[in-house]
Every structure is written in C-alpha cells, then in structure tokens.
Amino acid sequence: MTERAVLFDMDGTLVDSEGLHFDAMKQALLQMGYRVPDELADRMTGMSGADCHAMLRETIGFKPSFADHVEGKYRCYLADAARLERRHGVDAVLRLLAETRTPFAIVSNSDRKLVDANLRAVGLQQPGLVTVSRNDVVCGKPDPEPYRRAAHLLGVSPENCIVVEDSIPGAVAGLAAGMAVIGWPEPHRTDLVFPPAAILADPNDLASTLAGLLSSFPLQSTLQGCD
Numbered sequence: 346m347t348e349r350a351v352l353f354d355m356d357g358t359l360v361d362s363e364g365l366h367f368d369a370m371k372q373a374l375l376q377m378g379y380r381v382p383d384e385l386a387d388r389m390t391g392m393s394g395a396d397c398h399a400m401l402r403e404t405i406g407f408k409p410s411f412a413d414h415v416e417g418k419y420r421c422y423l424a425d426a427a428r429l430e431r432r433h434g435v436d437a438v439l440r441l442l443a444e445t446r447t448p449f450a451i452v453s454n455s456d457r458k459l460v461d462a463n464l465r466a467v468g469l470q471q472p473g474l475v476t477v478s479r480n481d482v483v484c485g486k487p488d489p490e491p492y493r494r495a496a497h498l499l500g501v502s503p504e505n506c507i508v509v510e511d512s513i514p515g516a517v518a519g520l521a522a523g524m525a526v527i528g529w530p531e532p533h534r535t536d537l538v539f540p541p542a543a544i545l546a547d548p549n550d551l552a553s554t555l556a557g558l559l560s561s562f563p564l565q566s567t568l569q570g571c572d
Contacts, residue, residue, distance in 0.1 A: 348505050349447060349501065349506070349507070350447065350448045350450065350496070350499045350501040350505065350506050351442060351448075351450075351506070351507045351508075352451075352452050352492055352507070352519070352524070353449060353451050353452065354391075354451075354508075355451050355453040355455065355463060356453065356454075356455060356463070356511075357432070357511040357512065357531055358509055359431065359435055359467070359469065360429055360430075360431060360432065360464075360466075360467050360469075361429065361431065361432045362429050363386075363390060363511075365422060365428075365429060366418075366422065367381075367385075368421075369418050369421035369422035369425065370397070372421045373420065373421045374401070374414075374417070376417065379401075379405055380405070381405065382404075385400065385401075385404065387534070388400065390512045390513075391486065391511070391512025391514040391515050392454070393454045393479060393485040393486070394411070394414075394415055394418075394454075394455075394456065394479070395411060398411045398415075401414070415456075419456075419458065423459075423462055426459075426463065426465075426466050427466050429463060429466040429467055430467060431468075432531075433549065434551050434552065435551075437551075437552040438555060440552075441552050441556055441559075447559060448475075450476065450477065450495040450498065450499055451464070451474070451475070451476045451495075452476075452477045452486075452492055452508075453476070453478055453491075454479050454485045454491070454514070454515070455478060456479050456480055457478040457481070460476055460478045464476070475498045475499055477491050477492075477494050477498070481494065482494055486512075486514045487513075487517040488518060488521070489518050489519075489521035489522035492508060492522040493522045496522070503522050503523040504523055505562060506522075506525070507524065507525045507527060507558055507559070508527065509526075509529055509546075510526060510527070510528060510529065510543075511529055511531055511534070513538075513539060516528050516539050516540055516543045517540060520540055520543065525544070526542065526543040526544065527544050527545075527551070527555065527558065528544065528545050528546065529546045529548065529554075530545075530548050532548040532549060534548075544558065
C-alpha cells in the first residue's frame with residue numbers, strides 16, 4: 346500500500362449539508378418555542394453539537410437540555426437527508442484518488458447516525474471505507490484526535506496525510522495532528538481566514554490543488570497492513 350492518504354471532512358466538504366444542519370436546528374428550536382438568528386449559521390460551521398448547544402444557551406437563552414436539542418435536530422435532519430447532494434467538485438477529486446490509488450477516509454464532527462445518513466444519501470458508502478464520527482473519539486475537532494484515529498485506521502503516518510477541510514476548527518485539528526491541510530471553503534464562505542500553515546484551494550476546484558500536493562508525497566510500499 347502507499348504511504349499517503351487523504352482525510353476528508355464531511356459536512357460542507359464532501360457533502361453539501363451545512364445548510365440542512367442549520368435548517369434542521371432552526372425547525373427543531375422553533376418547535377420548542379425559540380427563534381435562531383440566521384447570522385449564527387456562519388459561526389456554527391465546523392462546530393460540534395455540544396459547542397452549538399453552548400452557543401445557543403449563550404446567545405438566545407436556550408433552556409432545553411443538550412439531549413433534547415440533539416433529539417429534535419436529528420429528527421428534523423434525518424427527515425430531509427435524502428435530498429442531500431455531493432459538493433460540486435467532489436467527483437473530480439474522487440476520480441483523481443482512484444487514478445492515483447490514494448486511499449481516503451472521512452472524518453466528521455457529526456454523530457454516527459448523521460454520517461451514515463449523509464453518505465447513503467450521496468452514494469459515498471462503500472465496503473471498507475474508513476469513517477470517524479464524533480462518537481468514535483473522546484475529543485472532537487479542533488482536537489487532533491479524530492484525524493489521528495483515521496490515520497491509524499488506514500495505517501498511514503500522520504505526516505503523510507492530507508486533510509481537506511471547509512472549516513477553521515477542522516483545519517486546526519488537522520494541523521495539530523501533524524498533517525498537511527488544504528482549506529477548501531464553500532463558495533459563499535470566502536470570508537474564512539484559515540491558519541497560515543493551511544494551503545488554500547479554489548472553492549470551485551479542489552482537484553488541481555490536491556493533485557499538486559499529492560505529487561510531492563512519497564509513493565513507497567510498506568509491509569505494514571491496515572489496523
């Protein structure tokens with residue numbers, strides 16, 4: 346196997362789902378008697394559910410428990426997940442990885458049931474695909490644990506991993522894990538300022554940036570198998 350891999354974030358990176366996350370939360374909170382300002386959507390990009398709940402408590406005085414918040418949002422999200430689509434440009438990237446025989450994994454701050462629902466909706470589930478959800482680690486992004494776990498599961502050293510992220514917390518996590526990071530903001534989020542060490546990709550053309558970076562990574566065989 347090759348000693349390199351690409352680790353993708355899911356929401357907003359592979360799957361055009363950030364809008365559904367916010368819409369589902371708004372719908373659930375409206376059912377609980379709360380209104381969520383639209384300007385919170387950008388601030389929540391890349392956040393874990395617990396961090397979003399804390400922000401709601403601080404900004405709108407949200408009283409229900411985290412468990413009630415999650416149950417309501419997930420119910421609304423899963424009801425509409427079938428309409429999700431891959432982000433524009435993802436198909437070209439997947440072809441590139443197939444042509445270069447580069448393994449990849451998906452690393453998300455979302456819970457397992459949402460990860461699985463998203464991947465089913467956009468046809469990305471496949472046998473042997475390595476995915477790391479928020480339920481699979483102690484600490485979520487921006488902690489490096491999720492990315493380090495994905496590298497371990499693939500049997501690839503962190504320094505030979507390329508992380509692709511659309512959010513600041515995810516980019517911070519990838520860099521903290523000792524990996525190269527490509528910041529790939531959604532087209533409407535060109536306001537994002539990624540850490541200086543991240544490589545910024547055109548919001549409409551990830552494949553070109555990824556191809557250039559892959560060409561600089563080693564293609565060495567190893568006797569170590571996947572864990």
